[in-house]
Each structure stands twice: as structure tokens, then as C-alpha cells.
Amino acid sequence: MTVPLLQVEDLNVWFDLEDGRELHAVQGVSLGLDEGERVGLVGESGCGKTTTILAVMGLLPPSASVGGRVVLEGEDILFQGEDSVSPHRWVDIAMVFQGAMNAFNPVKTIGDQIVEPMELHGTASGRLARRQAGELLERVGIPAARARSYPHQFSGGMRQRAAIAMALACKPRILLADEPTTALDVMVQAQILQLLVGLADDFGLALVLVTHDLPVVAQVCERGAVMYAGEIVEAGSTDTLYHDPRHPYTRLLFSATPDLHEESDVVFIPGTPPRLDHELVGCPFAPRCDRVFAPCASLKPRLVPTAPDHSAACHLNDPAMRAAS
Amino acid sequence: MTTNGATPLLEVEDLVTRFSVPRGLVGTLSGRPKLAVKAVDGVTFSLGQGEMLALVGESGSGKTTTAQTILRLVDAESGTIRFQGEDISKASGKTMRALRRHAQLIFQDPYESLDPRFRVRATVEEPLLVHGEGGSSSEREQHIRDALARAGLNPPELFLDRYPHELSGGQRQRVAIAASLVLDPELLVADEPVSMLDVSIRAGILTLLDELRRSGLGILMITHDLSTAAHYADRIAVMYLGRIVEEGPAREVVQNPKHPYTKALISVVPQRDPRAAVKPQILTGETPNPIAIPAGCRFNPRCPIAIPECRATDPELRVPAGARADHRAACIRA
Amino acid sequence: MSVPSPPPTALDEQAAVADIAGIEPRGRFTFLRWRALRRPSLIFGLSVLVIFILVAIFAPVLEPYNPRAKTGEVYEPPSSAHWLGTDDGGADMLSLVIRGSRVSLIVGFAAALVAMLIGGTIGLWSGFYGGKSDTILMRITDYVLVIPDIPLMIVIAALFGRSLTNIILIIGIIYWTSTARLIRAQTKSVRERAYVTRARALGAGNRRLIGKHVLPQVMPLLIANTVLTVAIAIFAETYITFLGLGDPALISWGKLIENAFKGDAVLNDAWWAIIPPGLCVTLVILACTMIGMAMEEALNPRLRVGHLAVRRFRLRRLKGALDSE
Numbered sequence: 001m002t003v004p005l006l007q008v009e010d011l012n013v014w015f016d017l018e019d020g021r022e023l024h025a026v027q028g029v030s031l032g033l034d035e036g037e038r039v040g041l042v043g044e045s046g047c048g049k050t051t052t053i054l055a056v057m058g059l060l061p062p063s064a065s066v067g068g069r070v071v072l073e074g075e076d077i078l079f080q081g082e083d084s085v086s087p088h089r090w091v092d093i094a095m096v097f098q099g100a101m102n103a104f105n106p107v108k109t110i111g112d113q114i115v116e117p118m119e120l121h122g123t124a125s126g127r128l129a130r131r132q133a134g135e136l137l138e139r140v141g142i143p144a145a146r147a148r149s150y151p152h153q154f155s156g157g158m159r160q161r162a163a164i165a166m167a168l169a170c171k172p173r174i175l176l177a178d179e180p181t182t183a184l185d186v187m188v189q190a191q192i193l194q195l196l197v198g199l200a201d202d203f204g205l206a207l208v209l210v211t212h213d214l215p216v217v218a219q220v221c222e223r224g225a226v227m228y229a230g231e232i233v234e235a236g237s238t239d240t241l242y243h244d245p246r247h248p249y250t251r252l253l254f255s256a257t258p259d260l261h262e263e264s265d266v267v268f269i270p271g272t273p274p275r276l277d278h279e280l281v282g283c284p285f286a287p288r289c290d291r292v293f294a295p296c297a298s299l300k301p302r303l304v305p306t307a308p309d310h311s312a313a314c315h316l317n318d319p320a321m322r323a324a325s
Numbered sequence: 326m327t328t329n330g331a332t333p334l335l336e337v338e339d340l341v342t343r344f345s346v347p348r349g350l351v352g353t354l355s356g357r358p359k360l361a362v363k364a365v366d367g368v369t370f371s372l373g374q375g376e377m378l379a380l381v382g383e384s385g386s387g388k389t390t391t392a393q394t395i396l397r398l399v400d401a402e403s404g405t406i407r408f409q410g411e412d413i414s415k416a417s418g419k420t421m422r423a424l425r426r427h428a429q430l431i432f433q434d435p436y437e438s439l440d441p442r443f444r445v446r447a448t449v450e451e452p453l454l455v456h457g458e459g460g461s462s463s464e465r466e467q468h469i470r471d472a473l474a475r476a477g478l479n480p481p482e483l484f485l486d487r488y489p490h491e492l493s494g495g496q497r498q499r500v501a502i503a504a505s506l507v508l509d510p511e512l513l514v515a516d517e518p519v520s521m522l523d524v525s526i527r528a529g530i531l532t533l534l535d536e537l538r539r540s541g542l543g544i545l546m547i548t549h550d551l552s553t554a555a556h557y558a559d560r561i562a563v564m565y566l567g568r569i570v571e572e573g574p575a576r577e578v579v580q581n582p583k584h585p586y587t588k589a590l591i592s593v594v595p596q597r598d599p600r601a602a603v604k605p606q607i608l609t610g611e612t613p614n615p616i617a618i619p620a621g622c623r624f625n626p627r628c629p630i631a632i633p634e635c636r637a638t639d640p641e642l643r644v645p646a647g648a649r650a651d652h653r654a655a656c657i658r659a
Numbered sequence: 660m661s662v663p664s665p666p667p668t669a670l671d672e673q674a675a676v677a678d679i680a681g682i683e684p685r686g687r688f689t690f691l692r693w694r695a696l697r698r699p700s701l702i703f704g705l706s707v708l709v710i711f712i713l714v715a716i717f718a719p720v721l722e723p724y725n726p727r728a729k730t731g732e733v734y735e736p737p738s739s740a741h742w743l744g745t746d747d748g749g750a751d752m753l754s755l756v757i758r759g760s761r762v763s764l765i766v767g768f769a770a771a772l773v774a775m776l777i778g779g780t781i782g783l784w785s786g787f788y789g790g791k792s793d794t795i796l797m798r799i800t801d802y803v804l805v806i807p808d809i810p811l812m813i814v815i816a817a818l819f820g821r822s823l824t825n826i827i828l829i830i831g832i833i834y835w836t837s838t839a840r841l842i843r844a845q846t847k848s849v850r851e852r853a854y855v856t857r858a859r860a861l862g863a864g865n866r867r868l869i870g871k872h873v874l875p876q877v878m879p880l881l882i883a884n885t886v887l888t889v890a891i892a893i894f895a896e897t898y899i900t901f902l903g904l905g906d907p908a909l910i911s912w913g914k915l916i917e918n919a920f921k922g923d924a925v926l927n928d929a930w931w932a933i934i935p936p937g938l939c940v941t942l943v944i945l946a947c948t949m950i951g952m953a954m955e956e957a958l959n960p961r962l963r964v965g966h967l968a969v970r971r972f973r974l975r976r977l978k979g980a981l982d983s984e
Binding site: 044045155156157158185186187188189190191193194212213214215216218219220238239242243252253254256257258259260261262263266267268269270272 | 529550576597600
Binding site: 012014061067082 | 971972973974975976
């Protein structure tokens, strides 16, 4: 069995709240990423998916406490906090942020902003860096000559491509993309996704795609993990997630997404996700679940394998539990 | 054409809305010609009672501007807008104020469309106060409760004294809907009503709109999401660069698209089933800036099946071969 | 055997209802982030200002002697009889300082009120209506801004006399400009917000839009700005009077400093004639500034610079595996 490129083990993130309490935003998340793999991290707002990848990058604010391990090729990069993470940032793991297309420095050219991480991390400088920046731009579909333009001269789609180019500046092995297509038109979204897949294939990149949009994950990723209330509730191949979901939330989430070609009823999940500022008893999804039964309110289900390469956190998968009720 | 032949609730003919581009000091001094962006360039459609029409398009298509023009939040340059048979294109401010009771707008952003300082009661009461309706204070209270209940916020008492920041996104959107229902309008214009809400609660809002439609309201829904339009709308009108390029019954347009733009859009919408066979037709480039509308068919530079004639002819919306009588597309090759 | 999903109805928000049912309806001003106001600078500023206001109100009771009477020798140093010594006329400094607080504070608050009314109205009108009136009003603002304040004050004092009312008006008329600009900017941004457009879309007239939607949103900033203007106004009063343009019959801190200057206090080593009034002015201005800045920060949390610092998250070592059993 190959050693995964990136292995996140039991990641926990707490945020300090103003009145002394804590928000347990990420609760024991574990996931593995092989070289060249494309994995989707899916969930709705507040589920902790963005916080998870920010934790992997070590980009959390001082109000955050992080527990667990992030093992990159055998080395726990979180071990000494910022000091052990920063050498790997951008060089091994890079990220395209949510709204990255709006986060450019308006007074620097796009080319300068792509060269900047190269020089900062010492991977290239001067003329070589500028040439590489031009090549990167070409690779993401922007003519190299546009490196001298400023961000406001680019359209939204082009800025998103430039943000991807910037993320690839130091030739990382892993790319984390947070909602890379959310604010874009359908056609531009298709272009960007096609680009990401192409880049992953060409550069041998491993890709983690964070999104709330299930169909995007279904089309682009081979594996997916569904997050709810700070935890992973189901993980496996995207095929199995759709055709044989083992957690009611996964099933309901798919049903809640209208499909262009299917006429089946679109489902509405009443209620809201639980607050994460106090300990929860039982399954966090129980109040909204359509198949809740006896143990759900008091016993928290653990993420256990239901098939090779597939796991889910739901009592319904436990025959002993069902027999007892 | 409406499905039941009665006087349509809303009729729009050849609507054109233009925004002038500021020239700046240098431009004015150097005598540069005034540029105008034709955000809406000849749009015609109608909407009947109890019908939901989805205006679908990407950014730059003019769908939002069309909605704003219909409600006279923006002035049209030319064309007619008829509401319940009456021409309101040039109606005065006073007439429009009276008419606003019959046509309400629901905004995209539930986090911004409610005044953070107004309690739910005040937000829903405001339309009554503005139009001097509702009678005494207790009668208004009853209207407010009815509107909240109709919008799915039950029991109303629980919500009356809340502030927006105490409510979830879905609840806020329902409050906005309640505020637009309190005057019993005939037309609802919903601008991307669910795009900022979580997926799991979208169906709740959309089903609510569907129920309102069944109770007789006409609903014009602006959206970029073809899947939502296909599921909930009766008819879809696809817009590109200020024009409607295809229009017809929702299911029909999605299953049997006739315009190459519609076909391409449908092909790139991601599907839920990973096994679904996909042949995406990803168009190159992006929607051109409305300042420089291409000559001839405005879609021709990006069209996968363009022929030389497309650069010369600006196609009209007509019923293409093999389509139903109420399904039209603007393509000479359809 | 699966339990069928309950038919989703649009009228079913029971879970969500249960969620908010536990929260008590909150007050109007929760948006103000009350906790942000619990900062030492604000508490200090408020205490100081309140003390001075009380001193001003109860001046006749608090002053040990009649401030206009000769109750000691000229320039007597501080002693148990005269805690702050005497001035060049033998009057008790402490009494003078106490009595002087009245005029200084009255002018400060009144002038700030005038400035707020003028600046607020112009800013609101300009920001809301835009167009020609905006251009004209902003031109006027620019002209007034450019006029040098001291020569203007001299001219007005010379033309219209040196009464208290005139001083208040002069200060108010000169210092409304920054308020106007601030309020205009804020009004413009509030005007574009979705809820204002929605109110207009349902037929609300301009008066209602301004009165119910724009003004309440702009008011807190106006108040914070007015507090800062109080500081400026008090300082302005001080130097107007110091320059001899104030009402000679009134006792104010500026007058005391002027007297000290004209009475050669420095030559006589009579520091007690200069420093106490100066210190009072400084303290009140400091207090107002602290209050004003704290209010502005409470309204706009982004003013706090903390987020620009290098982010260092904290590590938490987990004791053993996190088990839910």
C-alpha cells in the first residue's frame, strides 16, 4: 500500500469566542490524499471545510487552537506550528482561496504577483522567475504578454485563472481549491474546472476541491468526503456516494440538488446545523434526519468503514444497533 | 403567448434599456462620442397569472436589468411594458407608486435585503404603512401575521420581534417574501432568490414560490441556474447579451434545446451522477462586454456552428423546425 | 426497511423554530457589539468627561472661593489655603479653573452640535440625492475647508462682536466640513444597500427612506464623529479666547491661559497659573478623543489593526484519542 502524499489525522480546530467559550469548528477530521488524486470536500456553510484546509496550510488566526497531525510525506508539518508549516507553504501545498479573484493587490501587475511567491520562497528569481510566470499564465489560458496588466483589467474568469497560476508558482505537489467556481458563470465554471483537471493531470498535482456544489465534485473528483457540523460524516468514491450513500445527510444533500435532466422531486432539509460552541450529545444530524431512530439522540456515531474504501458515521450501518432498537 | 389565453399579467415588447458610459474629463474634452451599453436590447415576452417564467442567463445577459426595468426602477429607452393590460412604460412616479402594490421584488441577498434595525414586524408592516393600507394597528397586525404564515414562518408570534441577525438565511428570505406578500400583489419578481442560500434549504423557498404561483401569483424568476429553472418554472427564456435567444416550456427547452447557446449551457451544467455521460461543449472566452455587441447574430463569435451568414443576419425569435408552437429560438440554423 | 422521508412542505420549519425559540429576543443595539466598548480607554475617557461635566454643573457649589474676587496675593504659590495658588489678580486659581469649565464645555458641546447639524444635513443631502446638489454642496464644503480658520474668526469677531453665541457659531461654521464628508460617504454607501433599494421598490418615498432607513444607520457614526468634534471645539474655544477674540467678561480655560500670558506668569515662575487650565483642556480633549475613537471602532471592527499581524495559531496536544464513547 502506498504511503499517501498527505494524511490528515484527527484534526481538531477550536476558535476562542468573546465570552471565554470555544467554537469547536473542526472535530476529528481525518483524510488521506494520494499523489495525483482529486478529492472533493463537500458541505454547506459552517460545516468546517474551509477551516480544515486553512488548518492544513497553517493559516489560522491567533484565536485558533489546532490539534492533530498533518503528515506530508511522512513528516508531521503541524508539529511545531507556524515554524514547521511555513517551509512547506506554497512550495509543497498551495491554495486557491475563496474569492481569490478579488484578493489581488490592485497596484501590482499580475506578473509581479506571480513572481512574488517564487522570490519569497527562493524557487526562482529575476528573469527566470518572470519567464516561468509567463509560462504559467499561458498554461492557465492567459497570454503571457498580459503579465504586465493590472488586476482590474482582467475579467472575473481571468482573475480566477491568474489566482490558480499564482498558486502554482512554486510548483507544489498539492493544490487546495476553496470554492474556485462559486461566483462564476456556468460556462466560466466549466472552463475553470476543465483547467484544474488538466493541470492536475499535467503536473501530477493532487487536488482537494472544497465546495458546497455536489455535482461539481461528482464530475471532477474521484473521491469525496461530506462534512457536517465539523466532522466528516461520509467518505468514499464519488460513485458510491451518489449510488449507495450510507449517511442520510449525503443522500438528502444529493436529493436537495436539482438535476437538469431528472424530474424527481427536490428535497428540503428542514432545520439548521447545530451550534458548535457547546458539546453535542448524540448524532449532530439527528434533529434533521429522516431516518432517526433510538440510539441517535444519545450516542454519537463514529466514522467506520462500511465497505473497502468507504466509511460513514451513522448507526443505520450497524446491524447490531438496528437489531437492538 | 400565455397558457390560458386570458389577458397576460405582464407584457413586455421590444424593451431596450441603455446605460451611458461616463466619458471622463479627457473624453469629454477630446470630443469622444458618448458610449452607451445596451444592457437590454429588444426583449419581448409575456407572463400570465399563475405562471412562473424563468429568465436564465449569465452575467452580462441583461436579465437583472430587464427585471429592474419592468419594475421601473430603471428607465427604459424604448419599448412597452404592460401590466394587467395597462401601459406603464411612461407612467409617472405617482402612478408607479400606486402600482408598486401589485408588483413586488424579492432580492438575491437575504443578508442585505432586510434593514438590520427593523424587527420582523416592522419590515413586514412597512409596505402597509407606505401605501396607507391595512386599517387600524390591530388589523395591520393581523395582515402581518397572515403574511408571515403564508411565507412559511409558523407560528408568526415567534418571529415578530426578532431582528434579522437572529434568523437564518432561509428565514430571512421568508421574511422578505412575507413583506412582499402583505399587500397581496399579483406579480412577484424574484432575483436569484436562493443563490445565496445553502443547498438543503433552497427547495423550501422554491416550493414556497411554487405554492404562491399555484395560488394565482405570476412569478418572474431571474436565475443563472438552469437546473432550478427547469424544475420550478413553467417557461424558460434564455438571455444572451441583452436578447432572448430561446424561449419555451421549461422541460421542452431543457430536453430539446434549439439554440446553440442553450445547448452549450445545458451541456456544461455538472450533473449529480458521476456516471452520467457528459459531452460538455465548453465555449471559448467569456460573454463579450455589452459595449461591443458583435455584428449580425450576437452569439456568432463563440458559436460552435456559426456559418458566414451568421455575421450578417441578426436572427429573430421564431419557431424552429421540429419544435412545439410555443417554443422559439433566435438562430438561422435551428 | 426504510422509513419514508416526511413529505417536505414549505410550511415546515419546526426544527428551525425550535432552534430560535431558545433565544430571547435581543435588543435594538446588539449590532453595536457592546463588548467592544468594554475597553479601558473608553471607560477612562467617559469617567474623565463625566467628572468634568459634573464639575461644570456644580461649579458654584464646588469652588472654594468666588473666582472673581481677590482672595489672596498676586501669584501666590499653591498652599493649603489656595490649592492651585492665585492668578495675577489674586483670585483663587482652583475656583477659576472650576468656573472656567462651564464656558469651555458649553462652547465645546454647543459648537459641536452646530457643526453636527450643518455637517450632518449637508452630508445626508449630498450623499442621498447626489447629482447636481451633491456637486454644489461639495464645492461649498471645499471652499469652507480652504478658508483659514483663524483669520476668519478674527474677521467675524471683529464684525459681529465677541459674544458667547458668536463664538459657538464661528466654531460650528468652520468645523462642519469633515463631518459633512464623512456622513456623505456613509450615506452613499448605505443608500446602495439592498434594503434601501427594496424599500424604494415597494414605493417608499425619499423622506421615509432617509428618515427610517438611512439616518438610523448613519446616526451612530454621526454621534461618534460629534464627540470627536467636541474635542476640536473645546480646543478651538481655547485658542480663540487666547487670541483675545473671546468674550472678556466670561471665565474660560482659554481666558485663564490668556491672562497668564498677558500677566507674565512665566516670568514670575507662576506655573500654577498656566498649567492647570492647560491640563484641563488636554484632559477633556483626550477624554473625548478616546470616547470617539472607541465608538468608531465599535461600529467598524475592521478599524482594529490586529488582523494585519502575522497569524500564529496555537497548538493543542490531544490527550489520547478522541473517543465519543
